[in-house]
């Protein structure tokens with residue numbers, strides 16, 4: 001065992017890997033995450049990509065980051081990091097603001113060339129002095145030259161050698177956190193299974209990095225991280241988009257309806273298409289269509305044909321799908337629409353996170369066009385809520401919009417793989433066996449849920465016609481009768497409202513007896529939960545309610561909220577959910593915490609704002 | 616009726632809804648022909664789906680006793696594609712007007728053809744927007760005067776066949792609303808063809824574009840201005856059956872047999888099944904002026920369909936990986952156990 005100076009024992013630590021977008025920071029970060037999760041740490045990650053695929057090398061706009069928090073009680077990737085890896089001056093400059101006072105910087109000093117410094121817009125040749133990094137522990141690491149030395153004599157070209165620099169940095173980080181180097185090697189071997197030479201080179205470089213830390217007895221803090229005592233079971237590391245895709249597959253298994261995806265690539269939702277395209281091995285049919293409209297329309301066709309039909313996109317694509325979603329509303333067909341939200345309007349901030357599509361999801365269609373809206377709270381919750389979106393769509397014959405976001409879609413966590421019986425059966429509203437098929441009409445519905453019956457094409461004797469024109473509520477024939485239209489509008493609205501009978505009630509966390517309740521929805525859960533814990537621990541008692549079911553709201557929601565003197569809604573937009581709730585709770589003024597910077601909340605921002613708003 | 620092989624008549628495909636098109640509209644004849652074509656095909660009504668966009672023509676599914684879906688403007692091809700992929704056992708028809716299929720739905724149209732999804736697209740070409748009461752369409756000729764082009768259009772039209780060939784289509788047929796026999800023959804062939812089949816039907820809108828096809832379809836000229844192509848038969852036409860199409864360099868030429876030294880031996884034989892679309896395209900582009908407009912089955916070539924490709928891939932990958940459930944698949948990946 002190494003003798004380490006200055007060992008700190010921590011509940012959790014945050015590491016941020018940063019470098020040029022071609023430097024492989026995501027890979028280094030992912031391996032560190034997986035190795036940590038493998039020893040029972042909770043993990044939460046935040047990949048921070050630049051919008052450009054390949055910005056000029058070494059430039060400030062080309063910096064790519066990957067932040068991960070590992071340890072116990074981890075709900076977020078952390079506001080600030082304990083350790084920053086910076087592969088070049090630009091990365092150092094862009095990321096030092098994320099570092100905690102006194103934190104550790106691992107920086108490649110070989111990259112401090114005049115040229116690189118100029119590209120990162122430094123004015124002097126001493127970036128450390130120029131940035132004023134006195135308060136930090138700096139580990140000046142010759143990453144480039146040591147990587148070259150480790151691979152000398154292997155006949156590799158310079159470019160291939162330089163590609164291993166990220167793994168040298170990973171080796172240093174593994175030393176710092178006492179991570180099992182062999183576990184990291186297993187991940188490398190898997191990643192480069194088809195290129196054994198590359199795997200071997202990376203293994204050597206990993207050792208070199210680890211040994212560098214060891215041999216130089218670098219006098220920086222090293223860490224021991226507490227592990228969580230998780231529920232027994234089999235675990236895997238999963239990001240939100242993959243979890244979403246898998247939740248859909250689970251719903252397909254539980255409903256007996258084959259899964260169809262119609263989609264068109266768009267950041268940050270594309271990985272759902274990628275994952276489902278792979279899942280032909282489970283019978284999934286994922287079709288890349290010619291545009292988003294065709295994506296939703298092919299899904300509507302598949303739904304009519306009896307499949308569990310899904311379309312996945314981000315905000316601009318949701319805008320294109322509006323008319324199609326309206327068709328599914330009036331045709332009363334099950335349809336799951338996934339919006340992995342990003343910064344808008346228009347192309348906006350394609351790689352950054354926001355919660356600004358809430359109003360679009362709720363109201364962004366012509367006519368009275370209600371749909372169910374749900375929102376996952378975390379990367380792993382994407383699995384559960386994708387399943388729930390499907391369950392609601394199928395059991396209530398309606399489009400359901402799932403509002404994920406870039407932060408949870410790309411972020412990852414350790415996830416216990418559910419047992420086969422953990423999720424309920426989904427029961428399609430097929431025609432009851434005692435119904436008279438000869439007099440049955442397509443818009444005939446269950447009296448209690450108001451859900452129409454699903455007659456699957458191909459069934460003899462149930463031929464019927466659906467369409468976008470208003471239908472008579474009794475005969476199901478086209479109707480322009482004024483009173484009938486109003487009746488149908490109300491029926492469709494009431495049908496969505498009654499979904500509330502089929503979803504869980506709202507629960508309150510934190511101190512339920514406090515005067516103030518902090519309220520959030522969707523992907524901000526981790527930050528709000530952590531802020532709640534911190535507030536309660538520092539004598540600022542708050543209750544906390546987090547919404548995953550947006551339309552309809554859980555049955556008890558308004559009653560619960562009305563109990564509190566202060567209601568504070570925190571969200572990554574200008575107050576859309578607050579407005580939505582305010583209209584339903586006219587008696588009280590809802591307070592707001594808003595951030596629209598393409599970045600997740602910082603826990604500190606929420607803590608400070610709550611204290612401020614309750615003074 | 617025999618138990619194992621039921622026979623259907625046109626009436627079995629007819630719904631009880633009263634037909635709402637204007638009296639004299641060409642759509643009536645096309646609807647009746649479709650009922651007959653379906654009876655000839657013998658695909659049971661419950662194994663047939665008819666999916667349309669929006670327009671006068673797109674009302675058609677309501678008049679069918681099949682599964683039907685009257686959707687939104689321009690999107691029928693995409694919806695039919697999803698339907699067919701989800702349920703490849705069923706026979707799927709798409710009904711679109713020239714606006715629905717080639718303007719707002721132009722992108723879906725070319726991609727459905729390119730992808731070769733096994734659907735039968737009936738394109739009702741009346742060269743006008745009927746439902747919205749008379750605006751020019753993407754098939755209206757340059758200079759066409761309509762409510763939205765009071766001084767005549769300043770743009771050139773699409774020729775539907777050219778789009779089909781541009782999208783590398785494998786089936787193209789054409790008919791005229793009043794040519795009941797030809798329409799039925801082409802519809803049946805379109806349905807039997809595996810892959811995207813496009814059938815253009817010249818349709819008369821009596822209200823907003825009456826007589827638009829008359830220069831070709833009028834009884835007095837039809838025999839001389841059209842040619843009914845039949846696979847394996849000589850390309851002859853004319854009221855007296857004495858005209859034929861011959862090669863003229865790379866192009867086609869209409870001749871009178873027995874004149875200028877041309878004999879029956881010079882007249883081309885139609886081969887709808889040849890993979891090269893070179894001649895098919897020339898035949899389809901004949902416009903009834905110097906060369907007769909071609910009706911019948913112009914191109915009918917087998918190729919792998921999108922839906923068969925999807926099914927085959929699913930089968931192959933499933934067999935190779937051998938997962939039964941999501942859990943199997945996840946457990947085969949990287950996991951760790953917590954006891």
Ligand SMILES: Cc1ncc(C[n+]2csc(CCOP(=O)(O)OP(=O)(O)O)c2C)c(N)n1
Pocket residue numbers: 669670671672673688711712713714715716739741743744745746747752
């Ligand atoms: C999104 C949208 N845009 C416009 C319309 C209006 N609209 C309905 S049908 C139509 C054109 C119909 O022409 P065509 O497709 O040729 O069909 P026809 O009526 O001639 O059979 C238009 C513009 C609509 N229903 N939806």
Ligand code: SF4
Pocket residue numbers: 635636637639640641642671672741745746819820821822823
């Ligand atoms: S308006 Fe024209 S196309 Fe429409 S139904 Fe009447 S005649 Fe037919």
Ligand SMILES: [Mg+2]
Pocket residue numbers: 670712713714739740741742743744745752
């Ligand atoms: Mg038209």
